[in-house]
Amino acid sequence: MSVIKKIQGFFDSRFDTDTVAHFVDKQAHKRLPPHTGWFHVFGSLSLLLFISQTITGILLLIYYRPTPDEAHKSIQYITGEVQFGWLYRQIHAWGATLMIVGVLLHMIRTFFSGAYKKPRELTWVTGVVLFVVTITFGFTGYLLPWNQIAFWATTVGTESANKVPVIGSWLQYFLRGGEAVTGETLSRFFVVHVIILPWILTGMIGIHLVLMRVNNLATFEAVGEEEPLEPKHGIPFFPVHVAKEGAVAILLLAVLVTLSVVSPWEIGEPADALSTPAHIKPEWYFLPSYQLLKYFEGPYGAIIGIIICSLPFLLLLLWPFLDRGKERRPRKRPIAVAFGLFALLAAVFLGVLGHYSETNITLFGKAYHIDLLGKPHLIVPADSTDTPNTEALSH
Amino acid sequence: MSKPNSPTRRGFLDFLIAACSAITTAALAIPGVLYLWPAAKGGGSQKVEVEGAKSMAIGQSKTVQVGSLAVIVVKQRSGFCAFSAVCTHLGCLVKWDTGKKQFLCPCHAAAFDEKGKVVSGPPPAPLVEVSVKEVGDKIFVSTA
Numbered sequence: 001m002s003v004i005k006k007i008q009g010f011f012d013s014r015f016d017t018d019t020v021a022h023f024v025d026k027q028a029h030k031r032l033p034p035h036t037g038w039f040h041v042f043g044s045l046s047l048l049l050f051i052s053q054t055i056t057g058i059l060l061l062i063y064y065r066p067t068p069d070e071a072h073k074s075i076q077y078i079t080g081e082v083q084f085g086w087l088y089r090q091i092h093a094w095g096a097t098l099m100i101v102g103v104l105l106h107m108i109r110t111f112f113s114g115a116y117k118k119p120r121e122l123t124w125v126t127g128v129v130l131f132v133v134t135i136t137f138g139f140t141g142y143l144l145p146w147n148q149i150a151f152w153a154t155t156v157g158t159e160s161a162n163k164v165p166v167i168g169s170w171l172q173y174f175l176r177g178g179e180a181v182t183g184e185t186l187s188r189f190f191v192v193h194v195i196i197l198p199w200i201l202t203g204m205i206g207i208h209l210v211l212m213r214v215n216n217l218a219t220f221e222a223v224g225e226e227e228p229l230e231p232k233h234g235i236p237f238f239p240v241h242v243a244k245e246g247a248v249a250i251l252l253l254a255v256l257v258t259l260s261v262v263s264p265w266e267i268g269e270p271a272d273a274l275s276t277p278a279h280i281k282p283e284w285y286f287l288p289s290y291q292l293l294k295y296f297e298g299p300y301g302a303i304i305g306i307i308i309c310s311l312p313f314l315l316l317l318l319w320p321f322l323d324r325g326k327e328r329r330p331r332k333r334p335i336a337v338a339f340g341l342f343a344l345l346a347a348v349f350l351g352v353l354g355h356y357s358e359t360n361i362t363l364f365g366k367a368y369h370i371d372l373l374g375k376p377h378l379i380v381p382a383d384s385t386d387t388p389n390t391e392a393l394s395h
Numbered sequence: 396m397s398k399p400n401s402p403t404r405r406g407f408l409d410f411l412i413a414a415c416s417a418i419t420t421a422a423l424a425i426p427g428v429l430y431l432w433p434a435a436k437g438g439g440s441q442k443v444e445v446e447g448a449k450s451m452a453i454g455q456s457k458t459v460q461v462g463s464l465a466v467i468v469v470k471q472r473s474g475f476c477a478f479s480a481v482c483t484h485l486g487c488l489v490k491w492d493t494g495k496k497q498f499l500c501p502c503h504a505a506a507f508d509e510k511g512k513v514v515s516g517p518p519p520a521p522l523v524e525v526s527v528k529e530v531g532d533k534i535f536v537s538t539a
Contacts, residue, residue, distance in 0.1 A: 152487060156502065159486035177433045179463040184433060274458045274465055274480075276487040278501040294503070297517050358504060372504050372517070 031234025032241055033219040039113075040217065042106035044245045045252060046134075049099040050201065052256070053137075056092040057194065064144070066190040068183040071146035072270040079267060090260030096138050098256065100285050103131050111319075111340050114328030115218035121320035123211040126204055128316045133201050138283060140193040143186060147268030152280045154189075155181045160293070163302035180273070223326040279358050288347045291354035294373055312343065441538050448475065448534035456491035461538050466525050467491060467498065468536060471509065475529070477536045478511045478522040489522065498522060 011017050032040075063082055065074040078085035107127060110116055116124035143154045158181065162172040177184030219226050235241060269277075282290050289309045296305030315322075323336050330337045353374035360369050360379065368376040441462040451457060451470040458467050458480050467480040469491050478498070480488040487502035497514060498507040505516025512521045528535045 152502075156485045156487065173433060174431070180465075182463065274460060274488065276490075276501050280487065280502050294517065297519070299519065302519070 027213065028238040030213070030216070030237045031229045031231060032217050032237055033229065034233060034235060035220065036217055036235050036241060038244060038248075039109045040241070041245050041248045042102055042109055043212075045248055046099055046102035046106055046130075047205065048245075048249050048252060049095050049102055050205065053092060053095050053099060054198065056088045056095065057198075059088045060092055061194060066144070066186055068146060068186060068271070071144065071186060072267070075145045075147075075267055086264070087257075087260060090264050091256050093265040094256055094259045096141060097284075098252070100134055100138060103127075103134050107131060107316075108340075108344070112330050112337060113218065113220070114330070114333060114336075116320045117218070117323070117326070117328060118223045118320075120211070120215050120218060123208060123215065124320050125317060126208040126211065128313070130201065130204050130208060131316075132313065133197060133204065135285060137193065137197050137201070138285065140189040140197065142283060143181075143189045144193065145267060146186060146271045148271055148275075148277050149268055149280065151181060151271035151273070152276050153282050154185065155276075156280055157282065157286075158185070160306070163306050165303050165306075182273075218328065220328050222328060225326075281354065284351060284355070287354035288350040291350040291357065291374065294357075312347075442535050443537070445475075445534040445536060449532050454493040456493075458488065459536065461525070461536055464525075464538055466536050466538070468527065468534070469509070475527045475534055476509070477525040477527045478507075479525055479538075481523075482518055483513075483520040483522065484516070484518040 008017075060078060063074055063078045063085065065071060075089070078089055080086075110124065110127065139154075139157065143150045158172055158175050161175055162168045164171055173179070175185070175188070176182070177188050216229070221227070281287070292309055293302075293305040296302065296308070323333075325333060325336070327333050353370075356370045357372055357374050358370065360367055361376075362368075367379040369379055370376050443459055443461045443466075445457060445459055445468050448457065448468065448470070453470055453472055456467055456469045458465055460466075465480040465488050466477050467489060468475055468477045478489075482489050482500040482502065482505055484500065484503055484505055487500050489498040489500050489505075489507065491497075492499050495506070496509050498509075498511070499505070500507075500516065500518070503517055505518045506514040507518070507522050508514050510521075511524060526537050528537070
């Protein structure tokens, strides 16, 4: 009797292993809709990145010290002294960015294919919560290296919380653990980043996957007209779709390692609470909100800005309950598709403006200064005219 | 035969269990929330000496930490003046530009004049003035 048979016998005599085996077999060979293809791998890609973040995060935790005196030094130690420490740090940093890309692509695919509609509204809602948790992961993890950019981006970010009506100052005080960003803030962000968020994300992913499995992937049939899949018509989850996911996983690993080697994240200067570096900007996924907030000034400007920046998330959360149309095919939902495209373009446009604001760029041989609000000003060489050296394009 | 709305023994026990559960949850949650609330440190007014202030040239500035607040001290012809260095827009620290005689914020291009008033940019309020005192040959800044 082989060892495997003996182990199997051990479990068979104690548990109803047939039921478990039947469940696993049913899930593995579950039929997916015939149109399931490469666009359906973004969800598992995000999951894979979360697993990668968890593994690399645990490895980094072995050497990381979450105190103002030691945080930056420990990152330097991980990068410079620990064998392959640089690689795990880079994979973790790039993984964070790619995970947000993965979740965004997954949401875009779900939105445009109308897969959020009945009976999958709650799958979408849990997905939006996962998106928000993923962004919060980015925000809390950004501070942990305790460098200048991280310190001041967190100062600006938590200062924005102060603008929330009524509870703003309490919220800011609570988030920072005091009046300013200090070691208390680092401790709080560290606990949220390595304990609270991972468990929330794990739980939400579990709920999301169960809901996805229960309702299966959406077809393009209208709401109420979806027929159960015939065994011969669908695509088997294993091995067909799993093979696609495997190919993407290998590609992802290659991309992560390549980015880590070719474009490493800098450690930066240690945080200095008495000196703000010039032109602090948030990570790319916060740039649209960062830029949008600039257009709201005056006594009520900040409040209006916060409300407007919160609206997209609220809209995303409620979207399946607002869009009650039965059609799923993009061509039959022109308003929803146009709205989605407009929102995407607006986010990209604001993000680009935010990225280039308060910098000088050269376009078609001419130099421009892009001001705070994103307005370009032609830079006229000082010796060519007596007038001031910048001129608004609108003049 | 009991009236339809009269409390039953089972209903009363259900209510009792629910009430006890709520009280126990609150008893556990309230200390938890209070634990998370940041403990006040220092508090009240704080006074700090500005090291090397006497050797500062006119127009020169220095940023010092007073409790959790960054304070910028500038030596002007009329004497020393001090403001909270925290920009009232989004909390970055302003720097003194001797040539322009302005406090400039490096984050969103805000400018404040030598009295802390907003000259340009998005800040909604002037810089907060901080008290400066000259005691013998030492300069102290203090926050309320």
